Amino acid sequence: MKNASIEDFHLIGHSLGCHLAGYAGSFTKSGQVGRITGLDPAIIGFEWSGPESRLDDSDAVFVDVIHTAAGSLGFRNPLGHADFYPNGGFIQPGCGTNLIDQREHIPINLITFTPYVNFLLYRGCSWSIMACSHGRAHHLFAESILTSLFYSYPCTSWAAFTRGNYNGSDMILMGEGTSHEAKGIFCVQTNSKPPYAMGPFFGPFGFFWDTINLLNG
Template sequence: MELRPAFLQAGDFNVISVDYGPLARSPCYVQASMNVRTVGKCIARALEQLFAARPGTASPANTHVIGFSLGAHVAGAVGTYTKLPWITGLDPALPLFDDYTSSASSRLDSSDAQFVDVIHTNAGIKGKVLPVGHVDFYCNSGTYQPGCNGSKFIFPLNASTIQ
């Protein structure tokens, strides 16, 4: 199930979905990873404009930013540019975001929001292994997931190419 319809079914939420998948597909992943902070800054500015335009209904206090793979690091960048209460990272991407080749300011970490929770399901393959949030959950040890054909996850680098 996709997140947006699930949220809309679960309650009275406003859901903003940012899809820059075409810019993140191979062979553009390297460039997409270099643009994480820029994309995060643009999203943060858009949120700030929304908060200013709708002060009674939209505010940072009731904003939850969720990002998958490369989007988890974008979510962290959003938190760098605007203060957020909650970020959820779903399988934060590992390629080009490891602790040795990237700075903390360019990847999701616990300083990006008041509360950062992270769910790891393919750690060490394409996802980060080390904990990066206030709370990190490692489903089935965070690596191989029963029922998932591992061969489909070797080359795709974003959700739009995973079947």
């Protein structure tokens, strides 16, 4: 790119590629990469790594992360300025498991890889299910390039989010259209197959408040 600034670049990585993008961003010598998007950053081999050895929010001016197999093949803990957890970030709908309804019961601060995977396998979660969820991240991002319907909302947990404990007026788009001002943890619900984007989330109480917000412009 002729006359391009380092801040004009947007690096996108999936799994191990997230950490490679982080390395690239951390070693730039003139300014910072404008944006890095991490698509379910790999946890295997990085569970004990410090920020200098993996993707973190110092690697670019803006770092956004989409977690789809959090705690099994991908990081559960937030790594960026804005971290998105579609469907709770655990097992994705359409990946063939009944564990989808048990996401909120998984301990929130699991860091080590092996015990958690053993737990998942014990509960009937196969490697193919984990791989399906791990791979969902890049499908979601690819779709976001063509649509602005991945509505996400600040959340404290998936269980609280699905009970309607969120503010519809704080909506942030997940994916390509993410605001570089976004900060924190966001929940978003998707369909189990393409098109994945669902638009506004209408939880038990969210329907009322989102309708009011839409009417008020």
